[in-house]
Amino acid sequence: MKKERIHVKGKWVKVALMIVVGAFITSSCNRDSETFEGPDLNDLYGEFTVLQDFGVSSPSIDFSTGATVFFTAQFSRITDWTIRISHASNGSVKVITGRSRIIDATNATWDGSTTIFPVFDVGSCSAELFVDADSSTHQASVTVRGTLKPNGTVISDFESAIDPKWNLFVQSGANMSFRTEDKISAPVGSKYFDMGGEVNWDWLIGLFDVPATAMGSNGFDLTSNPDDLYFNVVLNRPDSLPNGFVLFRFSEDENGDGNFNESSEDQYAVEIRDFDPGWNIVSIKYSDLQFLVNGVPTDPNGNGVKNPDKLHTVSCLFLADPNSGYAQVLMDYMVFTTGGPLKL
Amino acid sequence: MIGTSGSISFAQDRKVWASGAARSVFLQNDLDAGNDSVTARKLNSGHAMVDLAVNAKPNDQTYLHAMVRIRNDFGGFWGSGITFDMRQLYLKGLIKDAVRYQVGDINYKLTPYTFFNHSEELSSHRAEALDIYRDLTRYDLFYTEDNTWRQQGAAVDFGLDFPGYVKGMEFNMFVFRNRPTDFGNQSERIFFGGNTTLQTQHFTLGGNYVDITDLVGTSQNDQSLHNPVVTANASIEHEVNDFQFMFRSESGISQMYTLNDPLSGTLRDYFYDAKLNVSKGKNVSVGVNYLNVGADFRSVGAQNKRVNFEAQNLLYTRIGNEQVPRPITQLDLIQDASLYRQQLRPGLQMFAPQYDNILPFGTATPNRKGLILDAEYTSNDRFIQAKAGYKMLSEVVGQGTENLRTFNSIDVAVDLGIDTLIPNMKRTLELSLALTTQQTSRDAEIMEGDIDLASLIADIGLKIGIIENMDLVGNYRVINSSGNDLLAVRDVYTEVVDFQEFSTDMQQDMLTLALRYHFDNNNALNAVWQTLNFKDSMAEVPDYSVQQFGIVYSMKF
Numbered sequence: 001m002k003k004e005r006i007h008v009k010g011k012w013v014k015v016a017l018m019i020v021v022g023a024f025i026t027s028s029c030n031r032d033s034e035t036f037e038g039p040d041l042n043d044l045y046g047e048f049t050v051l052q053d054f055g056v057s058s059p060s061i062d063f064s065t066g067a068t069v070f071f072t073a074q075f076s077r078i079t080d081w082t083i084r085i086s087h088a089s090n091g092s093v094k095v096i097t098g099r100s101r102i103i104d105a106t107n108a109t110w111d112g113s114t115t116i117f118p119v120f121d122v123g124s125c126s127a128e129l130f131v132d133a134d135s136s137t138h139q140a141s142v143t144v145r146g147t148l149k150p151n152g153t154v155i156s157d158f159e160s161a162i163d164p165k166w167n168l169f170v171q172s173g174a175n176m177s178f179r180t181e182d183k184i185s186a187p188v189g190s191k192y193f194d195m196g197g198e199v200n201w202d203w204l205i206g207l208f209d210v211p212a213t214a215m216g217s218n219g220f221d222l223t224s225n226p227d228d229l230y231f232n233v234v235l236n237r238p239d240s241l242p243n244g245f246v247l248f249r250f251s252e253d254e255n256g257d258g259n260f261n262e263s264s265e266d267q268y269a270v271e272i273r274d275f276d277p278g279w280n281i282v283s284i285k286y287s288d289l290q291f292l293v294n295g296v297p298t299d300p301n302g303n304g305v306k307n308p309d310k311l312h313t314v315s316c317l318f319l320a321d322p323n324s325g326y327a328q329v330l331m332d333y334m335v336f337t338t339g340g341p342l343k344l
Numbered sequence: 345m346i347g348t349s350g351s352i353s354f355a356q357d358r359k360v361w362a363s364g365a366a367r368s369v370f371l372q373n374d375l376d377a378g379n380d381s382v383t384a385r386k387l388n389s390g391h392a393m394v395d396l397a398v399n400a401k402p403n404d405q406t407y408l409h410a411m412v413r414i415r416n417d418f419g420g421f422w423g424s425g426i427t428f429d430m431r432q433l434y435l436k437g438l439i440k441d442a443v444r445y446q447v448g449d450i451n452y453k454l455t456p457y458t459f460f461n462h463s464e465e466l467s468s469h470r471a472e473a474l475d476i477y478r479d480l481t482r483y484d485l486f487y488t489e490d491n492t493w494r495q496q497g498a499a500v501d502f503g504l505d506f507p508g509y510v511k512g513m514e515f516n517m518f519v520f521r522n523r524p525t526d527f528g529n530q531s532e533r534i535f536f537g538g539n540t541t542l543q544t545q546h547f548t549l550g551g552n553y554v555d556i557t558d559l560v561g562t563s564q565n566d567q568s569l570h571n572p573v574v575t576a577n578a579s580i581e582h583e584v585n586d587f588q589f590m591f592r593s594e595s596g597i598s599q600m601y602t603l604n605d606p607l608s609g610t611l612r613d614y615f616y617d618a619k620l621n622v623s624k625g626k627n628v629s630v631g632v633n634y635l636n637v638g639a640d641f642r643s644v645g646a647q648n649k650r651v652n653f654e655a656q657n658l659l660y661t662r663i664g665n666e667q668v669p670r671p672i673t674q675l676d677l678i679q680d681a682s683l684y685r686q687q688l689r690p691g692l693q694m695f696a697p698q699y700d701n702i703l704p705f706g707t708a709t710p711n712r713k714g715l716i717l718d719a720e721y722t723s724n725d726r727f728i729q730a731k732a733g734y735k736m737l738s739e740v741v742g743q744g745t746e747n748l749r750t751f752n753s754i755d756v757a758v759d760l761g762i763d764t765l766i767p768n769m770k771r772t773l774e775l776s777l778a779l780t781t782q783q784t785s786r787d788a789e790i791m792e793g794d795i796d797l798a799s800l801i802a803d804i805g806l807k808i809g810i811i812e813n814m815d816l817v818g819n820y821r822v823i824n825s826s827g828n829d830l831l832a833v834r835d836v837y838t839e840v841v842d843f844q845e846f847s848t849d850m851q852q853d854m855l856t857l858a859l860r861y862h863f864d865n866n867n868a869l870n871a872v873w874q875t876l877n878f879k880d881s882m883a884e885v886p887d888y889s890v891q892q893f894g895i896v897y898s899m900k901f
Contacts (some may be wrong), residue, residue, distance in 0.1 A: 034741055037639055037711070038832060038840030043745035045792035075346055157874040226566050227529045 039078065046077040052128045054138035057105070061113025062241070063120075064146030070105040071127060071140065077101060078134035085125050085142070091185075092120045103129075112148030117187035117234070117279035119244040120144055134275060150188075150344055152232070152337035153220060155210055155314060158186075158193040165214035165340050170206040173199035175326060178206045187234045187279045187344060188333040195318040196328035197245075207317040207325060212253075219311070223338055225307035227289035231314075232342035235272065236279045236330035244320045244327030245273030250289060253312035256304050260312040266302035271295055279332070283341030308336075350895035359401055363813055364396040364411065367480065367898040370418065375660055383663045388416040392491060393432055395431055406437040416504050432486075435461065443502040449494035452518055454539050455594055457615060457637075458552045458573050459645035461491045462706025465699035465822075466674055466683070468755065468802040469778040471805040472858040473819040476677035476870050476896055484681045485863045487650065494686060495520035495535070509589075514541040522688055525562040532562035533569070535688060547580040552596070556644045556690065560603075568603040569690055573643045586624050593618040600642040600690070600838065613638030617707065619716075634666045639711035639741045642838060644690050646708040646739045657684050665885045671885060672696065674854050675892070687781040691838050697827035698799055698848050702751045711739045712751070743832055744843055745793050747787045754779070763809075771809030778803040784829060797827035797848075813862045822853045850880040866900040 052074035062275040071083055078101045085094040093116035098107045114120055122144050129138040158180050162168055169179045176197035186192040197205045212219030223229050233244065251260040251267045262265070268289035270281055286308045290299035314334075320327035335342055371389035373439040375383060397411035410433045417425040432450030453460050467478075481487075497520030504513045509592045517538035525532040536663035537554030552575045558568040575596025582589045602608035614820075616638040623629035656669055657676045676683060685693075695704035703709045714737035722729045733754040734760035740750050756779045763773040786795040826849045833842040858872040872894045879887035 034639075035746050036744060038744050038843060041788055041790055041793040041830075044744065044843065065801050166501040201686075227564055 009171045043078045048079065048133040049076045050074075050131075050134075050136070050138075052089070052129075054103075054140050055129060056140045056142050058142070060143040060145050060159075062145065063148040068109050069142055070110065071096075071103055071129070073129060074145050075101050075105040075131070075133065075136070078132070079131055081132060081218075082130045084130070085110060085127045085129055087120055087144075088124045088126065090118055090121045092116065092118050094120070107194055108207035110142075111343060112144070113239060117344070118185045119187055119344050120147055120184075122147060130175040148343065150333075150335065150337075150342060152335040152342060153215075153222065153257045155215070155334040155336070157188055157333050159189045159191050162193075162208065163214055165211065167209040167211070168206075169208070171195045171197065171199045171202060171204060171228075173205065176206065177328070178208075179337065181330075184236075184330075186332050187300055191283070192234075192330050192332040194328070194330055195246075196326065198326040202321075202322055203319045205318045205320055207315060210314040210316075212312055220308075220314075220336065221309055222336055224307065224309040227285065228287075228307055228338050229286040229308050230337045230341045231270075231272040231286060231289075232281060232283045232337055233334045234279055234281050234332040234344070235275060236332075237275060237277050238328055238330075239277040239285070240275070241326065241328050243324035244318060244329045245271060246331075247271050247292075247317040247319055248284075249313075249315040249317070250286075250308075250311055251313040251315070252302065252307050252310045254307060254310055256310070263301055266300040266304065266306070268300065268306060281342055281344060283337075361399050362397065363399055363511075363901060364395045364397045365483070365898070365900045366392075367896070368392040369480070369894060369896050370767065371892060371894045374891045375494075375663065375888060376890075377663045377886050380664050380886065380888075382665050382667060383660065387659070392416050392418070397432075403863070405439070405441075407606035407694055407811060408435050409433070420509055443500060445498065445500045447498045448496065450495055450497065450518070450520070451486060451488060451490075452499060452520070453492040454537065454552050454554065454645070455550075455575060455577055456707045457575050457594055457617070457643055457646050458539075458554045458595055459493065459537065460706065460708070461487065461493045461648075462646070462678065463491070463652065463706070464697060465704075467799065467801045468780065469757065469801065469821070471776060471803055471817075471821075471856075472677055472807055472815075472821040473817040473858050473872075474807060474821075476860075476872055477894075478894070480898065481679060481681045481684070482716075483685050485650075485686060487684075493645070493648075493688065495522075496686075497521050497534075498895070507760040509544055511543045511545065513543070514539075516540075522556060525559075527563055527581060527650065529565045530563055531558040531560065531565050531568070533558050537573075537645075538854070546582065547578060550577040551575075552577065554643070554645050556688070558574075564797055567605045569600075569688060570603065571598065571600045571642055571644050573598040583774060588623045590621045590623075591619070592621075598641050598643055600640075609839075611642055611838065612641040613642075615641050615708075617718075627722055631716075631718045633718070634714070634718040635707065635711075635716065635737075636713040636740065637708065637710055639739070641708070641710045642690075642692075643708055644688050647692060647705040647710070648683050648685065648688050649693045649695060649705065651677065651696075652683055652685050653696050658682050660873070660890065664887060666884070668884045668886075671878075671880070671883060671890075673852055673876060673878055674823060675874065675890065688780040691836070694832060696844070697784070697797060697829050697831065697846060698850050699705065699801075699823070700782070700799070701797055701799070701829065702737060702753045703784050711735050711743075713740050713743065714738055714751070725761075725764050727761050727764045731755070731757045743840060744830065745786075745788045747786055747788050747793070749784055749795060752783045752785075754781045756780075771811075772807055773806040773809065776805040776807075778805075784827075790884070793830065795827075795829050797829045798825070799825040810859075815860045815862075816857070817860055818855070818857045820853065820855050823850070825850045845884045848880060849882045850878075852878040863899075865896075870894075870898075872896060 014146045040212055054073045057070045061067055080099045083096040092114050095115040100107055127140040141229050166251050177194040181194040182191045199205045217302045247270045249267055252265055253260055254265045269292045270289050287306055290297040373387040375385045393415040395411050396411050397409055400408040405589040411431040413429045413431040415427045432449040434446055436446035436650055438444055499518040501516040506512055507794055518767045519536040522535045523533035535556045539550055539552040541550040555572040556572050560566050560568050575594055577594040579592040597614045599612050601610040617635040619631055619633035623633040657681050660670050663670050716735045718733040720731050735754040739748040758777045760775045762775055763769040782794055782799040786796040788794055801823050804823045807818045810816055830843040831846045832840045834842050835841045854876045856874045858870050861869045874892045877889045
């Protein structure tokens with residue numbers, strides 16, 4: 001296929017084209033007058049001294065109003081540091097880590113949230129700064145006058161018995177629990193949901209379904225943006241029982257007929273296993289959920305688009321290898337949040 | 345500028361015909377990693393593969409090409425090891441005998457600063473013994489000698505002819521789908537642009553534009569990356585007596601920013617690159633080149649690296665009793681296609697300073713300025729072909745300090761056709777030598793900022809004709825690298841946010857011997873033996889050696 005050229009006559013066309021090209025070539029260029037890229041090497045490798053002592057922006061704070069407190073310190077160069085805030089009596093701990101030369105509101109703000117549960121209660125707290133560069137520790141104190149009030153659509157805080165509108169199924173195995181308990185400290189309130197038992201013929205130990213109708217007339221009333229929605233739950237695995245795991249399923253009513261049809265509508269899921277012993281906040285962005293068949297991601301049966309605003313049912317399945325013996329996972333504070341994961 | 349795939353035959357007089365390529369590879373590997381009692385020492389692998397293309401030319405203006413790949417990994421039974429893939433599919437043609445178009449899979453490039461597939465590390469030293477596997481890898485990845493990128497989309501070009509001094513203008517335009525949407529957080533991303541070239545009898549002027557952008561509305565994410573690059577290039581040729589003078593230059597500006605991202609700033613910078621080349625006949629050529637590429641110059645199409653140095657080798661991925669990831673070596677670079685990229689990605693990717701610290705992103709490497717000198721000599725009797733180059737570069741701005749790194753590199757390559765010296769010599773006897781040294785240095789105010797990194801790559805190659813169509817080819821390559829550098833750690837906006845200490849004391853050498861039998865120009869059988877020795881006292885990986893024997897049969901039809 002031989003290509004021919006298009007023949008153009010007229011001197012003005014050539015002149016105009018040359019002017020355009022010439023103007024472009026001679027256009028001026030400016031370079032930003034930065035002296036170097038990246039952080040100053042003196043900030044990374046220079047001699048280390050503490051320029052400003054460890055301090056706190058306010059000696060007391062009421063987190064229930066949305067207020068925050070921040071810690072301050074300044075060093076001669078960048079270093080790794082850790083701030084550990086401990087409640088004087090209930091054992092709750094908040095850990096903030098960073099790598100910087102300056103500790104301030106941008107990197108050391110505490111909003112009342114907790115790293116090691118239970119959640120912070122009112123009372124005095126001690127803050128300890130550990131500086132990696134010289135292995136020094138520094139102290140400060142802050143008093144909590146009001147605790148953090150978490151936002152979101154709470155499915156359950158398990159402070160009362162299971163809602164009768166939920167569908168609860170428990171296998172007839174040995175030592176089955178599936179009830180609210182208060183035997184150990186709960187991360188939120190005083191009670192949690194205890195899922196335990198031994199079922200030696202099936203992976204499923206028990207399950208519960210939370211239908212949208214149990215949430216009220218507006219159902220779950222969630223955003224339509226799966227990238228802005230997080231499903232959160234606080235789970236606790238006993239140290240000696242690593243065998244149990246939890247499968248959450250999210251069934252969508254895509255056609256709005258009030259039902260979920262497994263063969264023609266999407267059901268997304270997430271398996272939560274191998275988490276650390278003790279209470280852990282588990283947060284999953286709705287857009288990260290997948291359709292799972294026997295734990296393997298597969299194409300969903302519906303429109304393939306995640307529609308949290310059409311959520312029909314949230315299901316929780318507690319599973320364990322039938323040959324692994326007794327399994328147990330504790331659960332508390334199941335909630336949807338927007339804008340970010342749950343903070344407690 | 346649309347490239348062509350090397351394997352495709354083109355028949356003007358047939359309406360439908362078949363073409364393609366086939367190969368069979370069998371490899372045996374033997375690892376010796378000292379007291380490693382975990383890694384399986386011996387590996388066998390292989391595959392047979394055929395790329396079968398249907399070509400159709402329904403009329404003089406239209407050409408269709410569709411190629412499927414059938415691959416059978418040795419050891420798969422009852423079809424379990426067989427895969428079928430669509431390798432490439434495109435349609436191209438002419439509209440009104442003037443406008444050329446292509447849709448589907450397209451090999452494309454513009455200029456080294458806008459859209460260009462810069463060659464990978466260690467590829468400047470060519471050796472026939474190393475090309476046996478290298479050619480297979482490049483064929484799989486659609487890497488061609490003309491530095492095009494394989495993309496999917498549409499391209500169109502046409503030319504205008506003028507009577508008189510200005511001979512004409514060429515126009516090229518393209519749009520490629522860089523990334524599909526996931527309907528959630530990831531928007532559809534396209535890469536588009538074009539150029540126009542004005543040609544006269546003595547000089548050429550060109551304007552080039554490329555941009556990558558996310559199409560807002562194709563997902564629920566309203567952020568949109570942009571990286572527009574605008575350049576102008578010019579070349580002038582003039583002849584005085586027996587000397588040919590050629591001046592060429594390219595200069596331009598770039599921006600990189602993300603709309604609707606409050607954390608994104610705008611990176612803005614420029615570059616210029618000018619070269620004067622003087623040659624006498626076809627024997628001697630000397631060039632001097634000055635370039636200045638700003639630290640914030642970003643060009644997605646020109647700064648993508650072929651090699652993904654964050655990937656792991658397929659062969660002996662982890663070795664040693666601690667199962668440490670095995671670093672990418674010269675053996676992996678020539679034969680492991682999984683280490684290479686085909687999709688353009690924004691950002692400056694990880695590179696390997698021990699292999700190339702001077703221009704790791706090709707001539708479009710940001711934050712470089714200085715001189716590049718080169719010379720070339722070819723004797724009339726083709727006894728000797730020699731190339732030499734010297735790069736004397738530095739940073740434009742420092743990293744973490746106002747003190748600049750300096751980069752110096754020497755390249756020398758000599759090919760000797762010894763058979764031309766021997767009367768009545770009918771068999772090939774060729775010797776090739778190549779040497780590259782690199783030195784990166786910086787003196788900073790504080791000791792931790794001092795940089796001293798040196799690398800040496802040396803090759804000696806041989807080709808001996810044994811009988812008609814059968815050659816013995818060999819190559820021995822040594823790579824040594826020692827010293828330290830502070831590598832820039834960049835955020836998602838490609839701005840430097842930290843530095844990572846890099847130290848190496850690497851020594852690796854590889855001997856390759858191969859017996860080649862050419863059935864014809866497109867059909868060869870090779871028996872290849874290689875041994876690689878690697879050690880790096882600064883790395884966690886133990887000293888080791890790998891021996892490899894391979895049978896490689898390849899053909900194109």
